[in-house]
Amino acid sequence: MPMRGLTIVVAQPDPDRWRAALTMACAAAALGGRTRVYLHEGAVALLATAATAPPGLPDPTELRAIAGESGVELIACQTGLALAGLAADTERVAAGGLIDLLATLADDRLVTL
Structure with a gap:
C-alpha cells in the first residue's frame, strides 16, 4: 500500500516550527509519500x-x-508573499492559498505547526 501523503502548515513565523516542519517533511518524503509544506501569512x-x-x-x-532534493513541495501563502515583499519564483516555492491546499488534500495527513 502506498504511503499516505503529508501536508504541513506552518502557521507562525517561528524558526523552531519551520525547522521541525522541514525535518518532518524530509522524513516523510524519504518514506515515499507526497509531502508539502505550506507557509501561512506571516510564516512566509x-x-x-x-x-x-x-x-x-x-x-x-x-x-x-x-x-527540494527529496521532492518536498514548498508552498507560500500569496498574501504572505506580498506582505514579506517576496516572489514565489525567486524563493523556489509555489504561490498558493488555503482553498487550493485543502481542495487538493485528498487523503494526506494534515499537521499544523
Missing part, C-alpha cells in the same frame, strides 16, 4: 530569515535544499 517571512542551527545540525537553508 521565514523564507528570507537567516537562522542558525544547533552545532552538528543543518541550518534551514540546508534543510530547504535537502527538502
Whole structure:
C-alpha cells in the first residue's frame, strides 16, 4: 500500500516550527509519500530569515535544499508573499492559498505547526 501523503502548515513565523516542519517533511518524503509544506501569512517571512542551527545540525537553508532534493513541495501563502515583499519564483516555492491546499488534500495527513 502506498504511503499516505503529508501536508504541513506552518502557521507562525517561528524558526523552531519551520525547522521541525522541514525535518518532518524530509522524513516523510524519504518514506515515499507526497509531502508539502505550506507557509501561512506571516510564516512566509521565514523564507528570507537567516537562522542558525544547533552545532552538528543543518541550518534551514540546508534543510530547504535537502527538502527540494527529496521532492518536498514548498508552498507560500500569496498574501504572505506580498506582505514579506517576496516572489514565489525567486524563493523556489509555489504561490498558493488555503482553498487550493485543502481542495487538493485528498487523503494526506494534515499537521499544523
